[in-house]
Amino acid sequence: MKKMIKSEIYHDGEYYCGRCLDFDVFTQGRSLDEVVQNLKEAIQLHFEDDKEYQEDFIPTPSLFTMMDLGEIHA
Numbered sequence: 001m002k003k004m005i006k007s008e009i010y011h012d013g014e015y016y017c018g019r020c021l022d023f024d025v026f027t028q029g030r031s032l033d034e035v036v037q038n039l040k041e042a043i044q045l046h047f048e049d050d051k052e053y054q055e056d057f058i059p060t061p062s063l064f065t066m067m068d069l070g071e072i073h074a
Helices: 034-045
Strands: 005-011 015-019 024-027 063-067
Touching: 005 034, 015 034, 024 034
Parallel strands: 005 063
Antiparallel strands: 005 015, 015 024
């Protein structure tokens, strides 16, 4: 069974920040790609010792993210 992990990614002016909305995981990165990769790794580490969760945990979790892109000018 695949689990959906909800997270939020935003730019704080210097770094991209990523946090999970369902459990206590937070990370940062200098780029959007870096914060997404860091968030995946942080989620895997968070559940590393949870045997029950590992049974249906996939090696590279899918992330549902909400991103603040700031103002968009057309």
